[in-house]
Amino acid sequence: MIRVWRERIVFFLTTILLTILVISYEPVLIAEAQSSTPTPTPTAARSFPPVAYPNRSLSASPAQLPPLPYAYGALGKAIDAETMKLHHDAHHASYVNNLNDALKQYPDLQKRSVEALLVDLNSVPENIRAKVRNNGGGHLNHTIFWQLMSPEGGGQPSGAIAQEINQTFGSFDAFKKQFNAAGAARFGSGWVWLVRNPQNQLQIVTTANQDNPITDGLYPIMGNDLWEHAYYLKYRNRRAEYLNNWWNVVNWPQINRRNLSLGTLRER
């Protein structure tokens, strides 16, 4: 009789134990089943400064189209109103929409800045990597670009950037010549940039498509858009003429605000 009761007690306790185990694992299994698109862990915590603005980065939760800081026709010394309207309201807006569409299944990625996504593209799932690269880059590049121009722009550079351009390139004219030549030589669509490199020097580089220099470890101080959508309505195929006229609207005070030393960038 005692043996029978002992067996019943062992059976009862075993049943309770198994029930507890099943209940405790259930949430994990549900969580895994619901998360059909797991977000990879960042492969490396690469440091990056904010580059969209002089002092803050670009949010991806959700990405938003920033307003133009002037009227469509305000940059008439270089760019016509229709081009500006299409460029901002259609092209830039589509980069924003496409980036949000790419990230909609990935709430963890939305918590990162656009800069953080672009410096660590390998941590972005492969099925959306190209979309994030192209549209995150497009959003970042154009957000920078609108700030680099002003109706009161043009003329000679001022402040610290003027001195550093002279030291690095010999003169402003020599710098403009090199910048324009690099922009004219970039085949197809892309951007021409003045960047700060890891040696703390100014350097002119170009990138393809909507790539931003931060993906290559370079900090973009200023840049010009080489896509035909930036100039074709007014200049047709005359990219060199557009590049030359663009200097009439360059916002030197803003470029000075973006001209951060490597030491300052590392502190961020």
Ligand SMILES: [Fe+2]
């Ligand atoms: Fe553009």
